[in-house]
Amino acid sequence: MTLRSLVFSAVLVAFPSVLQALTLECSITRSNAGGGYITDVYILQHDADSGRAIVSDGLILYFNDEQPMTAQVSEDTAKKLVLTWRVRMTNRTGQTANMQFRASFFKADKTLVVRASPGGDYTNSFEGRGRCTPV
Numbered sequence: 171m172t173l174r175s176l177v178f179s180a181v182l183v184a185f186p187s188v189l190q191a192l193t194l195e196c197s198i199t200r201s202n203a204g205g206g207y208i209t210d211v212y213i214l215q216h217d218a219d220s221g222r223a224i225v226s227d228g229l230i231l232y233f234n235d236e237q238p239m240t241a242q243v244s245e246d247t248a249k250k251l252v253l254t255w256r257v258r259m260t261n262r263t264g265q266t267a268n269m270q271f272r273a274s275f276f277k278a279d280k281t282l283v284v285r286a287s288p289g290g291d292y293t294n295s296f297e298g299r300g301r302c303t304p305v
Contacts, residue, residue: 191217192251194275196282198300207269207286208298214273214282216243216251223253225273233259244272251275256289275302 196212198204209227216223226238234257245252253273260266268289275282280302287295 191215191222193305194282194302195305196275196300196302198282198284198298201298203296204298205286205294205296207296208284212273212282212284212300212302213238214241214251214253214275214302216246216253218246225253225255225271229259230255230257233257241273249277251277280304 192215194212194214196214198208198210198212200210207229209229211227213226214223215225221243223241223243224238225241230239231237239255239257241253241255243252244254252275255271257269257271258266259269270287270289272285273282274284282300282302284298284300285295286297
């Protein structure tokens with residue numbers, strides 16, 4: 171099973187009301203700006219009726235026991251859907267960080283901008299851009 175299939179399958183299991191929800195499969199263009207925190211594939215799902223949203227990618231599946239995560243809906247307008255979430259990561263030496271993510275989906279042209287920034291006193295951030303396809 172490919173990573174794309176695994177990410178998508180995890181979302182379907184976590185959010186079975188798929189017929190009512192907007193489900194997006196998003197491909198991000200590889201770039202050094204992602205810093206290794208922005209992955210190639212994101213699956214976003216938003217149910218406007220309930221206000222619930224979930225997100226999945228390879229990083230989430232790795233650090234969250236192969237399960238997608240609940241995301242907060244920061245904005246949902248005719249032009250844009252913005253989801254935010256936090257992933258707690260542990261590196262090889264045991265240090266932990268809470269990486270904060272923000273995904274902005276622009277509905278007119280179906281583009282996605284994902285930004286990641288570490289919690290705490292760090293000022294750096296990472297970004298990836300790509301396109302989404304409704305599923």
